[in-house]
Amino acid sequence: MKEENSPKAPDFSLQNTQGDIVSLSDFKGRQKVVLLFFPLAFSGVCTQEVCAIRDNMKLYNALDAKVIGISVDSFFTLRAFKKAENLNFTLLSDFNKKVSKEYNVLYEDYYGMKDVAKRASFIIDREGIVRHQEILEDSDDLPDFKAIQRILSRH
Structure with missing residues (x-):
């Protein structure tokens, strides 16, 4: 995403x-x-992704970044996922798919399931501006963690 075109x-x-409410603001x-x-808690690639974040949390903390994972799972499912994987960052439930729609990251059909979140990453600066986005069509792909860290260090 080009910075001059960076949206709020x-x-x-x-x-x-x-079950507590967390707002981006x-x-x-x-x-x-x-x-x-x-896409979905407890699935193979999603578990790999969140564990990679968990294992590098010191780096994100050093870059003054709050990491938030979002899926369309219920908060009950995400609670069990967080506990099972000993995750040290916030997980939010977009069960009603409103936020995933706003960020344009929904699969219409994901293995027969309707409206499941795509794997995607967004970096939002302190002013609420999107500085980076990566929306992956193939759910087997992982975000470019190196690019995320590089961009965080610049903003």
Whole structure:
């Protein structure tokens, strides 16, 4: 995404794994945000992705970035996923698919399931501007973590 065309990130409010509401605007002016949309908790590649984030959390913390994972799973499922994988970052449930639609990251059909989030990453700066986005069509692909880290270090 070219920076001169960088749009404002759509604000949202979703439930975390405890059922509490978290809004993107909670971080405005305070912290950069890495939004990671992923298809489904407990699936192989999604587990690989979130564990890679978990294992590199010190790096994201050093870059003053709040990492937030979003899927269309219920917050109950995400709570079990977070516990099972010992995840050290926020997971949010977009069960009603509103945020995934706003960010244009929904598969129409994902192995027979309708409206499942694509694997996608967005970097949002402290002012709420999208500085990077990567929307992957193939759910077997992982985000470019090196690019995410490079862009975070510049903003």
